[in-house]
Amino acid sequence: MSEENLQLTVIIGSSREGRTGPAVARWFVAEAESCAMFDVDVLDLAGVELPLSLTQDPGPESAELLAAVGARLESADAFVVITPEYNHSFTAPMKNLIDWHRTPWQAKPIAFVSYGGLSGGLRAVEQLRQVFAELHAATIRDTVSFHGVWQHVGEDGVLRAPDAAVPAKVMLEKLQWWAAALKDARTLRPYAA
DSSP states (O other): OSSSSSEEEEEEEOTTOOOHHHHHHHHHHHHHHHSSSSSEEEGGGOOOOOOSOOOOOOOOHHHHHHHHHHHHHHHOOOEEEEEEEBBTTTOHHHHHHHHHOTTTTTEEEEEEEEETTTTTTTHHHHHHHHHHTTTOOOEEEEEEEEEEEEGTTTTTSSSSSGGGGHHHOOOHHHHHHHHHHHHHHHHHHHOOO
8 A cells, every 4th residue: 555645435335135336336446546546445334234223332243343344434534435325315324334433534525426317326415415514524526426327237247437437537636635635634633523
């Protein structure tokens, strides 16, 4: 890992059977790695079974898992949330992750890659913006959105979206700027919510 690169955590927000999230994530991670602005860590919520009941005493196994996930979030300088839209909103696993880990988002930038039918997941993004604002995170204006995403995913499970490469690069450039600026600010003057 480069000392100059910032740490980007990409979160796949869907855990539904037959989901499209991994195809979107593979495409996005390839775009991010080709720009060489970040070192990328992918957190797939389908592989993380966080407790469903919020409690002060989650038990030893759950506490260990929560600490491991929390450490990954804490080490991030920036986030990209890859989200579908379920019933005009974002997913329950994403909300659960946010609710269990309130502080790692503070004074850090978050960008979105959304997908779905006609709306392309943008209603989920708008709701996530409100949630992350409450947690003192800075959401990036530029997004990447796949409307009718299934038309772009081949039988091989690969997302083909040449028209999205430029918007992804623009989003990553903005995210890098905010990540560096906020990292410098947090170092100079630690953020207190």
